[in-house]
Amino acid sequence: MNVLPRLNGLPVAESLKVFRSDDGAAASLRVGSRLDKYRIVRRLGEGGFATVYAAQDLVEDRKVALKIPHNAYSSNEQSLDDLQREVRIMAKLEHPSILPLKDARVINGHFVVVFPLGDETLGDRLTRRLSRATAMDYAVQMISSVAYAHEKNILHRDIKPENFILFPDQVIQLTDFGLARIERGDHDVSGSGTLGYISPEQAMGKPTYRSDVFSLGLVIYRLFAGDIPEYPFDRMPGYNRLRRGLSKDFVDMIRKAIDPKPSKRFRDAVAMHNVMSKIRYPLTDRSVSLKGSAVASSYTRRIA
Numbered sequence: 001m002n003v004l005p006r007l008n009g010l011p012v013a014e015s016l017k018v019f020r021s022d023d024g025a026a027a028s029l030r031v032g033s034r035l036d037k038y039r040i041v042r043r044l045g046e047g048g049f050a051t052v053y054a055a056q057d058l059v060e061d062r063k064v065a066l067k068i069p070h071n072a073y074s075s076n077e078q079s080l081d082d083l084q085r086e087v088r089i090m091a092k093l094e095h096p097s098i099l100p101l102k103d104a105r106v107i108n109g110h111f112v113v114v115f116p117l118g119d120e121t122l123g124d125r126l127t128r129r130l131s132r133a134t135a136m137d138y139a140v141q142m143i144s145s146v147a148y149a150h151e152k153n154i155l156h157r158d159i160k161p162e163n164f165i166l167f168p169d170q171v172i173q174l175t176d177f178g179l180a181r182i183e184r185g186d187h188d189v190s191g192s193g194t195l196g197y198i199s200p201e202q203a204m205g206k207p208t209y210r211s212d213v214f215s216l217g218l219v220i221y222r223l224f225a226g227d228i229p230e231y232p233f234d235r236m237p238g239y240n241r242l243r244r245g246l247s248k249d250f251v252d253m254i255r256k257a258i259d260p261k262p263s264k265r266f267r268d269a270v271a272m273h274n275v276m277s278k279i280r281y282p283l284t285d286r287s288v289s290l291k292g293s294a295v296a297s298s299y300t301r302r303i304a
């Protein structure tokens with residue numbers, strides 16, 4: 001599938017190569033080094049083909065996250081096309097629970113993608129205790145972020161705790177659309193995604209909206225249960241812990257999202273979001289309701 005537009009008649013990877021300076025791209029990025037107005041502060045994470053750094057924007061005087069493909073990939077057309085696709089997808093998304101793209105361009109031969117710097121990932125946060133109310137606030141935002149992407153016909157395909165970034169005031173944002181695809185009815189046959197949160201059918205190479213629903217359901221399950229069911233999904237570890245303090249409606253919604261059979265799940269996150277928005281009291285503690293509480297106001301604000 002080649003849906004990439006061309007820049008000035010050149011395929012995108014070619015046009016990026018025009019900017020490449022061979023010496024710049026070969027050097028690795030050290031703490032303290034400069035890329036135009038960004039000063040590298042530290043390395044944050046390493047993914048499939050890119051490294052993410054915390055950096056200081058010296059003009060705006062604030063911290064940012066820079067996603068930069070590994071040297072080995074910066075001359076590989078396929079990877080540049082992938083990164084370009086990720087950037088173009090993210091540029092289309094504007095939602096309070098999706099990490100906003102701030103900038104993307106070539107600096108000293110590096111393709112640099114710039115985002116606001118978060119505090120940590122949900123994966124990091126899960127190593128510490130989380131109250132039911134906080135977990136619910138996150139869950140609501142997570143569902144609305146994926147619903148929004150699905151509404152725009154975008155499959156994420158790699159929903160997992162490490163791809164949600166946390167900010168102050170309990171804001172959580174989905175990122176890493178590196179594996180994302182604009183859904184056009186055809187399925188591509190790569191089984192990529194992260195084992196652990198990927199659905200059985202995605203592992204077989206057939207991801208759909210229902211596969212994102214499954215992964216999202218598992219991340220939320222983990223938020224409340226501390227553990228997740230694993231293939232072949234016949235055991236529900238932490239199920240009693242999951243149910244503690246949660247309303248039956250909410251637990252039923254999660255169970256439906258993580259049904260091993262795709263046809264029994266929500267057809268997409270929009271359908272899941274619709275069900276969520278009708279659950280007035282997701283916690284058994286009725287002092288927290290989705291309408292009229294702190295959770296609720298953030299909920300309606302983020303849905304609107």
Ligand SMILES: Nc1ncnc2c1ncn2[C@@H]1O[C@H](COP(=O)(O)OP(=O)(O)O)[C@@H](O)[C@H]1O
Nearest residue numbers: 044045046047048052065115116117118162176
């Ligand atoms: N905006 C950000 N703020 C803070 N940390 C981030 C940010 N973006 C990414 N990270 C860190 O870098 C890791 C990899 O980033 P990600 O976008 O998921 O790329 P990859 O494709 O390499 O997985 C994340 O899991 C997280 O630890």
Ligand SMILES: [Mg+2]
Nearest residue numbers: 047162163176
């Ligand atoms: Mg990632």
